Amino acid sequence: MLPSLRLSVEDLAIERGGRRILERVAFSAGPGDYVEITGANGIGKTSLLRVLAGFLKPAAGRVVMSSNFGPIHRDEQAASVHMLGHRDGVKGPLTVTDHIRFWRGLYEGADEEAVLDRVNLRHLADRQARTLSAGQARRLALSRLLIAPRPIWLLDEPAATLDMAGRAWLLGLVSDHLDSGGVVVAAVHDPIGAMPSHRVALGAAHEPLMAEAS
Amino acid sequence: MKLPVAAVFKRDLDLAWLGGAGAAAPLGFFVGATVLVPLAIGADSKLLSSIGPPLLWVTAALAALMTLERVFQADLEDGALDQMLLARAPFEALVFAKGAAAWVAVGCAIALACAPLALTMQMSIQVVPIIVIDMAIGMIAFFFTGLLAAALAAGVRRAGVLIALLVLPFYAPPIIFGAAATAAAARGEGLFTAPFLMLCGCALGAVALGPIGAAAAARLQTE
Amino acid sequence: MKQKAKGAMISYLANPQRFMRISELVLPFVAMIATLLLVIGLTWGFVFSPEDATQHQSVRIMYVHVPASMWSLSIYAFMAVASLISVVWRHALADVAARCAAQIGVAYAGLCLVTGSLWGAPTWGTWWAWDARLTSMLLLFITYVGYLALWSTIEDEVKAARLAAILCMAGAINLPIIHFSAEWWNTLHQPSSLRLSGSTVHPAMLRPLLMCITAYGFVFLALLLAAMRADIYRRRALAPSRSRA
Numbered sequence: 001m002l003p004s005l006r007l008s009v010e011d012l013a014i015e016r017g018g019r020r021i022l023e024r025v026a027f028s029a030g031p032g033d034y035v036e037i038t039g040a041n042g043i044g045k046t047s048l049l050r051v052l053a054g055f056l057k058p059a060a061g062r063v064v065m066s067s068n069f070g071p072i073h074r075d076e077q078a079a080s081v082h083m084l085g086h087r088d089g090v091k092g093p094l095t096v097t098d099h100i101r102f103w104r105g106l107y108e109g110a111d112e113e114a115v116l117d118r119v120n121l122r123h124l125a126d127r128q129a130r131t132l133s134a135g136q137a138r139r140l141a142l143s144r145l146l147i148a149p150r151p152i153w154l155l156d157e158p159a160a161t162l163d164m165a166g167r168a169w170l171l172g173l174v175s176d177h178l179d180s181g182g183v184v185v186a187a188v189h190d191p192i193g194a195m196p197s198h199r200v201a202l203g204a205a206h207e208p209l210m211a212e213a214s
Numbered sequence: 215m216k217l218p219v220a221a222v223f224k225r226d227l228d229l230a231w232l233g234g235a236g237a238a239a240p241l242g243f244f245v246g247a248t249v250l251v252p253l254a255i256g257a258d259s260k261l262l263s264s265i266g267p268p269l270l271w272v273t274a275a276l277a278a279l280m281t282l283e284r285v286f287q288a289d290l291e292d293g294a295l296d297q298m299l300l301a302r303a304p305f306e307a308l309v310f311a312k313g314a315a316a317w318v319a320v321g322c323a324i325a326l327a328c329a330p331l332a333l334t335m336q337m338s339i340q341v342v343p344i345i346v347i348d349m350a351i352g353m354i355a356f357f358f359t360g361l362l363a364a365a366l367a368a369g370v371r372r373a374g375v376l377i378a379l380l381v382l383p384f385y386a387p388p389i390i391f392g393a394a395a396t397a398a399a400a401r402g403e404g405l406f407t408a409p410f411l412m413l414c415g416c417a418l419g420a421v422a423l424g425p426i427g428a429a430a431a432a433r434l435q436t437e
Numbered sequence: 438m439k440q441k442a443k444g445a446m447i448s449y450l451a452n453p454q455r456f457m458r459i460s461e462l463v464l465p466f467v468a469m470i471a472t473l474l475l476v477i478g479l480t481w482g483f484v485f486s487p488e489d490a491t492q493h494q495s496v497r498i499m500y501v502h503v504p505a506s507m508w509s510l511s512i513y514a515f516m517a518v519a520s521l522i523s524v525v526w527r528h529a530l531a532d533v534a535a536r537c538a539a540q541i542g543v544a545y546a547g548l549c550l551v552t553g554s555l556w557g558a559p560t561w562g563t564w565w566a567w568d569a570r571l572t573s574m575l576l577l578f579i580t581y582v583g584y585l586a587l588w589s590t591i592e593d594e595v596k597a598a599r600l601a602a603i604l605c606m607a608g609a610i611n612l613p614i615i616h617f618s619a620e621w622w623n624t625l626h627q628p629s630s631l632r633l634s635g636s637t638v639h640p641a642m643l644r645p646l647l648m649c650i651t652a653y654g655f656v657f658l659a660l661l662l663a664a665m666r667a668d669i670y671r672r673r674a675l676a677p678s679r680s681r682a
Binding site: 362366367369370373376379380382384386387390391394412416419423427430434435437 | 576577579580583586587591596599600603604606608610611614615617618621625
Binding site for chain 2: 050053054055056057075078079081082083085087088089090091093094098101102103104105106107108144
């Protein structure tokens with residue numbers, strides 16, 4: 001079981017290059033919640049995820065993660081999150097196994113063999129990443145989420161390069177995570193199929209009205 | 215906290231030696247540039263032995279410089295820096311691991327390549343190990359100050375010129391002390407000369423402060 | 438937290454405004470003092486001070502060279518303090534100050550190099566000598582150029598400011614090391630007879646020199662205020678959304 005964490009976003013505002021792109025974003029998601037972020041291209045979905053991950057500082061408002069014992073420290077927040085951006089972070093010259101070993105070390109995870117099976121890449125274990133197709137590279141990137149269990153997943157267009165089978169597999173991955181008490185926040189164009197417990201529709205900054213629980 | 219640092223170190227080491235463009239290019243540059251000089255100035259052994267130490271230091275510094283551009287840029291572009299920020303380890307320690315990997319892969323290789331090159335510069339065989347040690351320590355200073363410049367310029371396209379400009383004032387002290395230490399060794403004064411100790415001081419300062427500054431800059435780049 | 442963010446917003450807007458109000462009043466006076474002192478100091482130095490027994494008329498370059506050299510170092514120290522303030526307190530005005538100071542500092546350092554070279558030609562018989570001071574000054578000049586180059590290559594100004602602040606502080610640590618290593622290196626490679634200054638200056642030359650040094654300080658202050666005002670106007674023009682927020 002994952003440590004149960006609640007992710008709360010309070011009255012968030014984000015600025016990029018001196019311009020305010022998002023205002024008054026708020027939602028709160030607990031164990032088992034799936035938050036779907038939608039909005040047009042360039043509206044700030046990625047920026048929002050990067051604020052949640054702690055890479056960007058919000059111009060106003062805050063991101064709180066709390067366990068049953070209260071809010072957790074900033075350093076602990078970073079270690080409670082997996083972030084999958086649209087860049088895979090995959091290095092051409094390294095093999096699939098090299099990547100999984102690296103992430104296992106980086107996130108102090110365990111059991112690289114099981115991960116290889118769960119992402120369906122065992123037959124490609126010794127292939128250099130540069131020879132993988134886009135979909136295979138994405139599966140490799142997604143293996144990061146499984147190597148070290150962390151309660152909060154932040155996914156940016158996770159299904160972008162996956163085929164039909166890949167999408168079904170991704171849905172399974174997300175459902176398993178939610179079932180075991182995790183939180184998933186995904187920025188998506190096409191819904192990935194999971195039933196969102198919150199929808200966050202981003203609009204332009206001057207017409208704010210962000211989250212509605214469904 | 216140990217494990218993430220080791221993982222970054224090992225990955226950067228692997229990347230440096232795989233895929234061609236890693237450590238081989240600066241090493242080739244170092245050897246090539248150093249060998250060209252005697253061809254240009256002639257085989258006067260007295261002249262060669264006097265310009266040998268400074269020449270090795272200049273070409274080694276340039277060879278180190280040319281590797282800096284990709285140190286952070288590649289990781290920034292493909293999102294690997296983001297991944298490192300989420301590790302349960304101080305980001306400074308991970309940046310230190312990157313510097314250490316660059317030093318082992320490129321710096322030590324250049325230092326070792328000094329051995330045959332020093333012989334071609336008419337230095338005596340007893341002096342060669344000292345020159346290798348001098349250079350290995352000088353490379354620490356070059357790479358760990360270079361980390362800062364590399365991190366500052368990581369978001370800039372074709373950052374080579376900018377990095378060279380940023381790094382030049384930081385390379386001045388180690389190159390002064392390093393070349394002087396090597397020249398002193400060539401005169402038969404042994405390893406522990408005054409400039410050698412000052413070179414060690416530069417290297418220590420670079421190791422202590424370089425990763426902190428570079429981590430701060432790299433963190434800003436991910437914003 | 439909310440209060441803090443709001444406070445930061447207010448201080449961002451209010452402090453530059455206060456700066457603009459105060460600087461508008463102060464700038465004309467500073468500029469006048471600077472001009473006056475500079476005219477008096479340079480006339481005194483060029484015309485009314487005695488010529489040197491060994492260096493003859495060329496000693497007068499000192500009145501341009503020495504203040505530029507002293508102030509180019511002090512300006513870097515000023516930038517380092519401004520950068521520290523910018524990093525610790527995220528003060529936008531400190532970024533503006535550091536950047537504008539660098540533009541003046543690079544000019545002072547350049548002036549110092551050029552006049553040093555002009556002085557070297559008759560005195561040392563060469564346009565450039567690898568003297569410890571000149572070498573340190575050359576590296577200071579390159580440090581300035583690198584700092585400004587970093588500013589101008591990064592498009593996002595907020596990011597550029599913070600990166601430049603890191604570089605500036607690292608440079609502040611490096612400059613004393615450069616100075617020390619250049620001094621040490623000079624004793625190794627050069628006979629120490631070649632010295633630009635360091636011998637005691639005769640009081641008849643010292644007084645105009647001090648006048649020039651003070652004048653350069655006021656010139657720096659006047660240019661800094663003017664440059665900062667221009668930069669703040671520019672930022673306002675570029676960020677229309679600020680006024681709404």
